[in-house]
Amino acid sequence: MPNPFKALRASLSMLMENVRMSVTNIAQNRLRSALTVLGILIGVTAVIALITTVSAVSNSITSSFASMGAGTLNLSVTGSDLKTGLSAEDLEALASLDCVDGVTPSVTLRARVSRGGEYETNISVAGRNPYWFTVNEDAVTRGRALNVLDMEGMNFVCLIDQDMIDTFFYGEDPLSKTLYLSGLSFTVAGTYDADSDSSVTGMMSGTPDILIPYTTALKLNSTNEVTSLTLYLAAGWDSASATEVLESTLDQMFSYEEDCYEIVTMDSLESTMESMTSMMAALLGGIASIALLVGGIGIMNMMLTSVTERTTEIGLKKALGAKPRQIQAQFLIESFILSVSGGIIGTLIGIAVSFGLCRAMGAGFTVSKGAIALGVGFSAAVGIIFGWAPARKASRLNPIDALRRM
Amino acid sequence: MRFERKPALSPTSPGSGNPFFSMVGIRKSYPLGDESLEVLHGISLTLEKGEYLSVLGPSGSGKSTLMNIIGCLDTATSGEYILNGQRIEDMDEDDLAHLRNREIGFIFPNSELLPRLDALRNVELPLIYAGVTGRERTRRAKDMLARVGLTERMHHYPGQLSGGQQQRVAIARALVTHPTLLLADEPTGALDQKTGRQVMELFQQLNDEGNTIIMITHDTKIARRARRTVYIVDGEISESEGGVDDA
Numbered sequence: 001m002p003n004p005f006k007a008l009r010a011s012l013s014m015l016m017e018n019v020r021m022s023v024t025n026i027a028q029n030r031l032r033s034a035l036t037v038l039g040i041l042i043g044v045t046a047v048i049a050l051i052t053t054v055s056a057v058s059n060s061i062t063s064s065f066a067s068m069g070a071g072t073l074n075l076s077v078t079g080s081d082l083k084t085g086l087s088a089e090d091l092e093a094l095a096s097l098d099c100v101d102g103v104t105p106s107v108t109l110r111a112r113v114s115r116g117g118e119y120e121t122n123i124s125v126a127g128r129n130p131y132w133f134t135v136n137e138d139a140v141t142r143g144r145a146l147n148v149l150d151m152e153g154m155n156f157v158c159l160i161d162q163d164m165i166d167t168f169f170y171g172e173d174p175l176s177k178t179l180y181l182s183g184l185s186f187t188v189a190g191t192y193d194a195d196s197d198s199s200v201t202g203m204m205s206g207t208p209d210i211l212i213p214y215t216t217a218l219k220l221n222s223t224n225e226v227t228s229l230t231l232y233l234a235a236g237w238d239s240a241s242a243t244e245v246l247e248s249t250l251d252q253m254f255s256y257e258e259d260c261y262e263i264v265t266m267d268s269l270e271s272t273m274e275s276m277t278s279m280m281a282a283l284l285g286g287i288a289s290i291a292l293l294v295g296g297i298g299i300m301n302m303m304l305t306s307v308t309e310r311t312t313e314i315g316l317k318k319a320l321g322a323k324p325r326q327i328q329a330q331f332l333i334e335s336f337i338l339s340v341s342g343g344i345i346g347t348l349i350g351i352a353v354s355f356g357l358c359r360a361m362g363a364g365f366t367v368s369k370g371a372i373a374l375g376v377g378f379s380a381a382v383g384i385i386f387g388w389a390p391a392r393k394a395s396r397l398n399p400i401d402a403l404r405r406m
Numbered sequence: 407m408r409f410e411r412k413p414a415l416s417p418t419s420p421g422s423g424n425p426f427f428s429m430v431g432i433r434k435s436y437p438l439g440d441e442s443l444e445v446l447h448g449i450s451l452t453l454e455k456g457e458y459l460s461v462l463g464p465s466g467s468g469k470s471t472l473m474n475i476i477g478c479l480d481t482a483t484s485g486e487y488i489l490n491g492q493r494i495e496d497m498d499e500d501d502l503a504h505l506r507n508r509e510i511g512f513i514f515p516n517s518e519l520l521p522r523l524d525a526l527r528n529v530e531l532p533l534i535y536a537g538v539t540g541r542e543r544t545r546r547a548k549d550m551l552a553r554v555g556l557t558e559r560m561h562h563y564p565g566q567l568s569g570g571q572q573q574r575v576a577i578a579r580a581l582v583t584h585p586t587l588l589l590a591d592e593p594t595g596a597l598d599q600k601t602g603r604q605v606m607e608l609f610q611q612l613n614d615e616g617n618t619i620i621m622i623t624h625d626t627k628i629a630r631r632a633r634r635t636v637y638i639v640d641g642e643i644s645e646s647e648g649g650v651d652d653a
């Protein structure tokens with residue numbers, strides 16, 4: 001009379017019995033069990049702490065990138081033999097495309113700045129166009145922005161930041177005063193806030209101390225071609241479709257030569273970033289899982305010792321009717337319980353450690369369900385994998401040999 | 407109190423073809439290097455239901471080897487063994503485990519209780535493997551402890567029991583599944599004379615109630631308590647009618 005419910009009840013009760021016996025045994029060898037659990041605990045803590053921290057940090061970096069770079073594309077030009085960069089006309093042609101709201105070229109140079117007896121070398125100077133000032137409308141703190149006339153006339157005017165004011169105009173009003181950049185005299189048209197640049201290029205290239213017309217900057221660099229610029233997309237365009245339009249225009253400009261330029265979208269930057277951080281997480285996680293491996297070997301060692309010590313118990317249980325797989329289940333459950341309890345505690349500690357690290361680094365912290373699943377799942381797997389051989393050894397003990405020792 | 411017997415897996419009743427207990431030409435040899443050492447040289451033994459048999463023999467004669475085969479802990483190299491209508495040869499490990507659980511009640515010289523379980527849990531152990539659960543299991547274990555007079559010691563751990571009490575717990579454990587056969591190897595080996603006598607009286611009662619008992623011993627005084635005695639010498643069996651207190 002096979003009754004499925006009765007069979008299910010019996011195997012459930014068998015499971016409960018095994019759990020009960022395992023707990024009794026674990027409690028009996030308290031110190032040894034605690035040390036074994038500690039091995040797993042340390043491994044899981046390391047894995048969880050590292051992976052959670054790395055992913056939290058990378059998340060906050062990526063999201064700040066995304067908010068900064070929304071609606072912009074970066075173009076960097078390597079050029080061909082015929083055409084090494086983009087001229088002012090090219091920039092205008094790009095700016096006049098439907099998909100482009102405006103462009104800001106990025107031209108940088110280093111200059112020796114002097115006034116009266118004061119001088120400083122290696123000051124970072126950037127060329128700007130009027131559109132940059134419309135995008136960064138809060139940049140100018142006093143005086144005026146650079147305008148079209150400054151561009152066309154390649155005027156020797158500049159805006160300076162607080163550092164420059166402090167160095168060269170301490171206690172003075174800098175407006176309309178003269179400042180020498182690499183020996184050339186520039187008139188100070190205004191002052192600006194160095195932290196106002198919200199673009200990714202601005203962030204990545206660092207903030208310059210002095211802004212001059214980009215045409216003037218090109219001239220100082222003895223060129224008239226721009227090789228790096230940011231394109232601001234018109235409303236309603238996404239980076240993918242804008243990239244297509246831009247590519248066809250740029251291909252034409254470079255006479256269909258290959259590899260003359262590269263359009264970097266935020267998406268591609270983000271994905272590069274993400275693959276970098278996930279590689280990092282994998283690497284760190286890999287190193288940390290060596291600790292977990294060591295913990296697993298600890299479990300195996302304890303279980304093997306336990307099997308040897310309990311030979312008589314195993315033989316007796318077999319004599320009383322325990323089937324090999326019931327013996328195996330008992331030992332597997334024991335190593336499973338040891339390992340998973342280490343895994344749960346380790347996950348909690350790992351999350352706490354990660355929380356502390358994120359707070360210290362100022363990165364936003366989120367507990368990922370994945371990390372918890374990983375910690376608990378990993379330890380469960382370790383318990384089963386490393387408990388398998390000892391449990392099998394126990395299940396295969398010959399009851400006669402086991403009882404002969406009595 | 408008499409124990410009702412569960413219906414056996416295959417039909418059995420003495421005289422209806424399959425005997426209750428029958429061994430014919432049982433040989434057992436152990437591999438020893440390239441050769442093999444034969445320990446049992448063709449043992450034949452038949453038992454009726456309700457018999458009380460003692461197996462006597464000097465040390466090394468093969469008593470334990472025979473007991474392992476009777477107890478289905480081991481299989482014979484050759485020969486035929488039928489227990490409660492079931493042929494034991496060629497059974498796999500799971501079948502043997504099942505058989506040990508249902509048909510055999512083992513009593514070992516040193517009780518062999520699990521030290522981390524109390525008396526009740528020790529008696530429950532065979533029922534766990536028999537798939538008996540919950541209250542039913544506890545009830546049966548308690549009944550059996552009452553049967554050996556240990557209701558008061560139910561929650562004592564083996565370390566808190568005397569040798570004789572431990573052996574009685576072991577007897578309760580052997581009886582709790584209502585086995586076909588009680589198999590005792592030197593059951594009084596570790597007991598003093600008085601306690602040993604008490605255990606022997608318990609055996610006598612159990613037999614009076616219809617339990618079939620095989621007891622292995624090398625003590626002729628103990629052996630005489632059984633109704634029938636066989637001798638094992640150098641792996642050969644020789645029958646001899648015994649039983650002084652045959653009533």
Ligand SMILES: Nc1ncnc2c1ncn2[C@@H]1O[C@H](COP(=O)(O)OP(=O)(O)OP(=O)(O)O)[C@@H](O)[C@H]1O
Pocket residue numbers: 436437443445463464465466467468469470471472624
């Ligand atoms: N696994 C084995 N391998 C080889 N020889 C064995 C093995 N087990 C038992 N023997 C041998 O079989 C013989 C019988 O052993 P057994 O344990 O059956 O003796 P016994 O009658 O129970 O003795 P005792 O009264 O001392 O318990 C012995 O000579 C022993 O050395």
Ligand SMILES: [Mg+2]
Pocket residue numbers: 469470471
């Ligand atoms: Mg022996």
